[in-house]
Amino acid sequence: MDFTYTEEQKMIKEAARGFLEKACPNVEWYLDMDQDEKGFTPELWKGMAELGWMGIMIPEEYGGIGGSFLDLVVLLEEMGYAAVPGPFFSTVVLGGLTVLEAGSDAQKDDLLPKIAEGKCLLTLALTEPGTTCYNPFFIETTAKVDGDNYIINGVKLFVPDANVSDVIITAARTSGVAGDEDGITLFLVDSKTPGVKTTLLKTTAGDKLCEVVFDGVTVAKDEILGSLNGTGAVIARVLQYAAVGKCAEMLGGSQKVMEITVAYAKERVQFGKPIGVYQAVQHHCANQKIAIEGSIYITYKAAWLLSTGLPAIRIVASAKVWVGEAYKKVAAIGHQIFGGTGYIVEHPMPIYSRRAKAAEYAFGNANYHRQLIASELGL
Amino acid sequence: MAWDFGISKEAEAYRQKVGDFLDKELTEEIARENWEDLGLDVAGRAFAKKLFEAGLMGWSWPVEYGGKGLPPIYDFILIDELGKRWGAHVPNDVAYTMVGHTILRRGSAEMKNEYIPKIIRGEIEFGLGYTEPEAGSDLANMKMTAVEDGDYYVINGQKTFNTESHYAEYHWLAAKTDNSVVPYKGISLFIVDQRSSGITIRPMTTMSGERTNEVFYDEVKVPKNRLVGEKNKGFYYMMEALGSERNYVLVPSRYLPYLNMIVDYAKNTTFNGVPLSENPLVRDKIAQIAVEIDMSTLLADHARWMEWNHLPMTCEPEITKVFVSEMEQRMVDSAMQILDQFCQLKEGSKWAPLNGRIEWEFLHSFMTTIGAGTSEVGRTVIAQRGLGLPRG
Numbered sequence: 021m022d023f024t025y026t027e028e029q030k031m032i033k034e035a036a037r038g039f040l041e042k043a044c045p046n047v048e049w050y051l052d053m054d055q056d057e058k059g060f061t062p063e064l065w066k067g068m069a070e071l072g073w074m075g076i077m078i079p080e081e082y083g084g085i086g087g088s089f090l091d092l093v094v095l096l097e098e099m100g101y102a103a104v105p106g107p108f109f110s111t112v113v114l115g116g117l118t119v120l121e122a123g124s125d126a127q128k129d130d131l132l133p134k135i136a137e138g139k140c141l142l143t144l145a146l147t148e149p150g151t152t153c154y155n156p157f158f159i160e161t162t163a164k165v166d167g168d169n170y171i172i173n174g175v176k177l178f179v180p181d182a183n184v185s186d187v188i189i190t191a192a193r194t195s196g197v198a199g200d201e202d203g204i205t206l207f208l209v210d211s212k213t214p215g216v217k218t219t220l221l222k223t224t225a226g227d228k229l230c231e232v233v234f235d236g237v238t239v240a241k242d243e244i245l246g247s248l249n250g251t252g253a254v255i256a257r258v259l260q261y262a263a264v265g266k267c268a269e270m271l272g273g274s275q276k277v278m279e280i281t282v283a284y285a286k287e288r289v290q291f292g293k294p295i296g297v298y299q300a301v302q303h304h305c306a307n308q309k310i311a312i313e314g315s316i317y318i319t320y321k322a323a324w325l326l327s328t329g330l331p332a333i334r335i336v337a338s339a340k341v342w343v344g345e346a347y348k349k350v351a352a353i354g355h356q357i358f359g360g361t362g363y364i365v366e367h368p369m370p371i372y373s374r375r376a377k378a379a380e381y382a383f384g385n386a387n388y389h390r391q392l393i394a395s396e397l398g399l
Numbered sequence: 400m401a402w403d404f405g406i407s408k409e410a411e412a413y414r415q416k417v418g419d420f421l422d423k424e425l426t427e428e429i430a431r432e433n434w435e436d437l438g439l440d441v442a443g444r445a446f447a448k449k450l451f452e453a454g455l456m457g458w459s460w461p462v463e464y465g466g467k468g469l470p471p472i473y474d475f476i477l478i479d480e481l482g483k484r485w486g487a488h489v490p491n492d493v494a495y496t497m498v499g500h501t502i503l504r505r506g507s508a509e510m511k512n513e514y515i516p517k518i519i520r521g522e523i524e525f526g527l528g529y530t531e532p533e534a535g536s537d538l539a540n541m542k543m544t545a546v547e548d549g550d551y552y553v554i555n556g557q558k559t560f561n562t563e564s565h566y567a568e569y570h571w572l573a574a575k576t577d578n579s580v581v582p583y584k585g586i587s588l589f590i591v592d593q594r595s596s597g598i599t600i601r602p603m604t605t606m607s608g609e610r611t612n613e614v615f616y617d618e619v620k621v622p623k624n625r626l627v628g629e630k631n632k633g634f635y636y637m638m639e640a641l642g643s644e645r646n647y648v649l650v651p652s653r654y655l656p657y658l659n660m661i662v663d664y665a666k667n668t669t670f671n672g673v674p675l676s677e678n679p680l681v682r683d684k685i686a687q688i689a690v691e692i693d694m695s696t697l698l699a700d701h702a703r704w705m706e707w708n709h710l711p712m713t714c715e716p717e718i719t720k721v722f723v724s725e726m727e728q729r730m731v732d733s734a735m736q737i738l739d740q741f742c743q744l745k746e747g748s749k750w751a752p753l754n755g756r757i758e759w760e761f762l763h764s765f766m767t768t769i770g771a772g773t774s775e776v777g778r779t780v781i782a783q784r785g786l787g788l789p790r791g
Contacts, residue, residue: 021472021704022403029401090402282786297791299775302782306721309781313718317697320402338693341686390686391679397662397689399676 023317028087029094035071036095040102043067047366053105054226058184060106069138074112077120082132089261093268093323100272103371105227107141107181113265114180114258115142118189122206122246122254131187131208143185145176145232146255150198154381154388156191156255157201161234163192170194170244172207172215172237182218182230185211190234194249201252206245213237225378260326260333263340263383267319270347270379274315277354277372278308285357295357304353311346318342334396337389344386347376404700410472413458417480420453425486433487434653435759436609438566439524447490447521456489457519461503464515470707474647482652491524493563496647498525498571501588501640505628510590526564526593528572528614529637531557536776538573539582539634543616545574545589551620552576552589558614560770564600565612567593573633583634588627595619607762645716646703648771649723651695654730657760658688660753661734668752675737684733691726698722714785721777724767731760 025033043064044050053059068074077092078084085091092112099108116135119127119142134140151158161174172192182188188209196203209216215237221229246254282305285296295301322339325332351373355362362369380386406414429446432438439447450456458473460466467473478488478496489495499518502510517523534541543556554574564570570591577585591598597619603611628636662685665675675681702715734757735742746755768774782788 021406021700022401023701023704024400024402026401278786282788285788293791294789296782296788299779299791302788303775303778305786305788306778306781309714309785310718310722313701313715314694314698314722317701318694321404321697324402324404334689335693338690341690342694387683390683390690393686393689394676394682397658397685399662399665399682399685 023320025094029091032091032094033098036073036098037101039067039071040098040104044102044104047368047371050103050105050371051365057220059181059226059228060184064104064106065138068106068108072136073108074116074138075136076112078116078132078136082128083136084132089264089327090320090323093265093319096265096268097272097275097319100269100375101276103273103276103375107143107184107228109262109265109269110143110181110185111135111141113262114144115185115187115189117261118142118144118206118245118254118258121257122251126242127208127245140187141181141185142187142189143179143181144258145179145182145188145190147176147178149175149177151177154384155199156259156384157204157252158198159191159193159204160198161190161192163194163205163207163239166238168241169238170207170241172209172234172239174234176232176234177229178221179218179230179232181228182211182232183220183228187211188216188232189245190232191251191255196249201256203249204252204255205248206251206254207239208243208245209234209237209239213239223378225374227375227378229378259383260336263336263389264319264322264326266379266382267315267322267339267343270343270376271312271315271319273372273375273379274308274312274343274347274350277350277369278305278312280368281305281308281354281357301357304357308350308353311349315343315346334393337392337396340384340389341386341393344380348380351376406472406476410476413473414476414480417455417477418483420450420455421480421484421486424449424453425481425484427485429490430485430487433481433490433492434485435607436562436611438563438610439490440566443490444521450489451520456495456521460499460515460519464511465519471646471703472707475703478647478650479652482650483655485653485656487653488648488650489521491518491521493525493527493567493571494518494523495521497527497640497644500643501627501636504639505588505632505636507624509624510627514590523569524563524567525569525571525590526561526567526612526614528558528561528564528570528591530560532559536773538637539586541573541575541582541586543572543574544578545576545587545621547576547623548620550623552623552626554589554591554616554619554621556616558616560603560611561614562609562611564593564614565602565610569593570598570614573637576633577631580631585631586633586637587630588633588636589621590625590627591619591621595621605763606765607759609763642702642712642716643706645720645771646699646706649695649699649716649719651692651699651723654688654692654695654727657730657734657756658685658692660756661685661688661737664753665737681737684737688730688733691729695719695723695726714781717772717777717780718785720772721774721781725774727760727767728764731757731764735761 072085075084076087080086119131146156163170163172190207190209194205215235217233219231223229288295318339322336428442432443457466458469459471462468531541545552545554570593572589572591576587597617599615601613668675698719702719705712741752744751
């Protein structure tokens, strides 16, 4: 048993902390990114690519660094700490890992080097208007054979960064009915294909979640990612990575919130004393600490299980339940201690509390994951 | 150095060995003595002897006193395996997980030779003599006095909530030895023969039926060689032991039998022809119990890992304490909601589900956020030591 980062991971953390502090300079910049249609700057993306971040899990033969999922989680923790905007998560986790899991040699040869260089942006389109309760297999978008092609029709929602993606990995039903894990096929869809229409949704966090309409979109058979009708398992696996990756971001964000909250409690004077001497405030901060300690270990345990290939369903779901609720609580406490100051849009608190809400619902909220756990318990 | 949540092959082999032994030898009667704090009776003592003779005790204790000199993980495995089976803790819990460690750290060579081998063999138990009527959360405010008189200390005063005293051989006693300094600088620790003349033990019964005690000292003479370590250092010894004690006393595996019990109940109970296990609300509540057991386990594992790697613990065991004690209350509340009206039926009653275990646990759970330090004191410790917030 060991609860420590490797030396390499400590270096990744340190480098990421330094780079992101400069790259995301102040609250005004975040607010600009919220308003910006793309939600990130070319300099930010270029800088991250130069540090090799997009290739952190891509094998060396494809131009990546060949690191483990744990290494990626360390990086995502720092990204959450900095609340960095942009399509890193969608490109590297949702796109890159799906290609790694399911891609043919030709697809890997084509896409992985470009991803590693930051030259190709990807995302994954799962959720639909009919998914009023989260279920990644509730897919009604259809893909019908037409000679050597498939024709895709349907609407996808909450697709992160589809507006800037070059490739939208799209889950479509090729047999069965909505809710079946079987009968789902993944397609690599070029976002410029005629019939693909992307619209930005306006969200709490100002992140770039999109509606993507597929109106008679023609995709060649070669663009199937994985096996026909058989990608339910791939989706389930990628969503485990995504859930834990999101936990890492939430963990980093909650650590930042506690840091600024505790610092404020030490310096803010009311009734002649720093408010941090009052037990009501101390106990709020202690609750942040308790929530975050748990978040650290459950996130890394889940990441470790995924890295080692051990059964992970139960702990991954536990992680998403716990860390999602913990971040929400930590952010709410932060607001309470900052008082009116933290309610102002130029304060860092809203950046984090708005992201906490987005992350809570990404890849299934606590209720969804508790149902997975119940099934794992034999219920 | 790298994130790793597994245990070594050797530790896994020990876990297997302990598990096999307990599956055969741990009876309902012995388990109840432990989990309900009823005391260490004939069966419990015989069980302690068997545990030792099976070669399962003392792996984490020094070789010179009969141990194997291995890291604390072996003792943690022992109590975890007991916990999984309703066993709660080793029979001589206070001696084995609390007092023994302070004797090893601070006791004289003579004291170690006298007590440690017997502790490892499960032969002796101690009652914890800390709390007094005026010294609860403010422990240093104790009034019991120990005054030097020739070769003895003469002790007078009253202790309360001394759970093991009616069956333990010894009292692990904190008393004031200097009233002229700030309270925490004038406290010493003693080992007192519980049958010394002048000691009166009166039972106190808790709302869940556990036995605890008031202990009165009237001119009790204790030989000077029963002073632990240095005079007036007692409070420091108590505080330095606290983190480690929390690591042994908080055993998240104890909640697994409750989880399993509720899962079985939900699978085997129907309402209107539909198993409760198909009711989304029931599933949600049970899953949340499972999540919180996962969290308790990880918090405990982390604090224990710090201990056996000799890393300085500031607030980590306190975090485990606060979280686990509150989690236990949430767990029983969820379980009762699943049992609905039947949750109030006591063991032995007609129609009592799950043998009344949940009903008992409800009554017991009021203690968890109070005993061994309240959640309020715990959070203050976390805020001040863990986060550096200023003292008032």
